[in-house]
Ligand SMILES: Nc1ncnc2c1ncn2[C@@H]1O[C@H](COP(=O)(O)OP(=O)(O)O)[C@@H](O)[C@H]1O
């Protein structure tokens with residue numbers, strides 16, 4: 364589905380991604396683990412070209428993702444959910460969800476609203492449809508952000524620590540919604556520190572350290588006994 | 603008997619003085635309209651590699667010197683300069699003149715353009731980068747990101763500062779009296795010269811300014827609260 368080949372990313376002199384190679388499988392859920400600063404966000408952001416790779420290429424269904432030529436089309440296929448929600452603060456909940464449908468997909472207003480209403484119901488937040496983001500809790504904001512990403516009917520969704528900015532009591536409402544997205548044909552790529560959640564929903568695990576993928580494989584293998592010492596230490600620390 | 607405030611004597615002059623408020627408001631209004639246009643141009647220039655130098659230089663000069671100097675430059679020095687160029691370089695026997703009103707509009711437009719550009723720039727910078735990224739990640743074009751996200755939020759965030767600049771213009775335009783424009787200040791001086799009253803005309807002018815500024819401040823708060831997204 365998404366193939367990352369020889370990907371390198373520098374910020375100035377800082378080598379943040381070091382020769383990353385990986386294939387994300389269609390319809391599967393891949394959870395990316397690793398300590399803070401290991402390059403997880405940067406990897407995710409290279410996939411939809413929020414960061415331009417310094418070197419290497421990324422393929423979407425065998426088509427090279429190009430930051431100029433095809434990125435707008437590919438971004439419609441790849442949704443993203445951010446740690447800090449990033450809802451449009453000048454738009455109501457329903458406007459947040461319909462906005463890209465209208466300006467990117469040129470969907471008529473009424474159809475966009477109907478699409479949005481279905482999705483808001485799915486993430487359990489229909490009653491707040493006319494509220495502005497400033498009036499929502501973190502958990503509610505993140506559920507709206509998920510609905511906004513789903514509205515474009517993407518084939519892939521990138522989640523960058525979607526629950527890290529939430530109060531503990533709101534984490535589960537967001538994870539519950541995310542669970543409903545697995546095994547639906549959607550390809551999920553999730554950066555998360557929620558180990559219980561990773562154990563439950565992941566098909567594959569990637570473990571990153573210092574800009575490199577140092578361990579990858581089916582979740583069963585990873586959680587039973589990581590091959591590398593660093594991944595073992597990481598699991599020990601977190602569990 | 604000591605009369606501190608001779609209302610009887612000043613009352614017949616009040617209508618005359620009040621008419622000056624038209625100049626004051628007109629200068630502030632036109633200068634802020636042109637100032638916004640100029641401010642936008644300066645802000646756009648500041649995003650360009652080479653033009654940004656000019657933009658910074660311009661803003662620096664206009665913020666770094668007093669308005670009264672700028673007004674004197676435009677009204678007295680600039681036409682003289684033009685005239686000597688016309689005469690000595692082109693050998694033309696014509697005289698270039700600028701009316702006091704036009705000079706005031708030009709000066710305050712040029713001056714507020716510098717301040718407004720700073721206001722617009724910080725308004726744009728105040729927009730959360732995350733919201734812009736979220737739009738990009740959805741495939742929204744830069745044009746739409748500017749039109750639907752950056753500009754509305756920047757406008758909302760900079761509205762209080764823009765309104766404040768307008769109020770500053772209302773007050774600072776009082777110095778146009780030095781080039782003879784019959785604004786509130788100038789009219790009070792004329793009344794003084796006619797009646798030898800110093801205190802009364804100034805108090806009347808002070809009250810008018812205060813009321814105008816108060817109304818504008820209240821209006822601005824009203825609009826501000828309407829602009830909030832909540
Ligand atoms: N825009 C940027 N400019 C400079 N350095 C950055 C930028 N974004 C991330 N970095 C650096 O790159 C490294 C990896 O960051 P990141 O991908 O955010 O890690 P993670 O998401 O795993 O915590 C960190 O050292 C971080 O400081």
Ligand SMILES: [Mg+2]
Nearest residue numbers: 403404405524
């Ligand atoms: Mg991160």
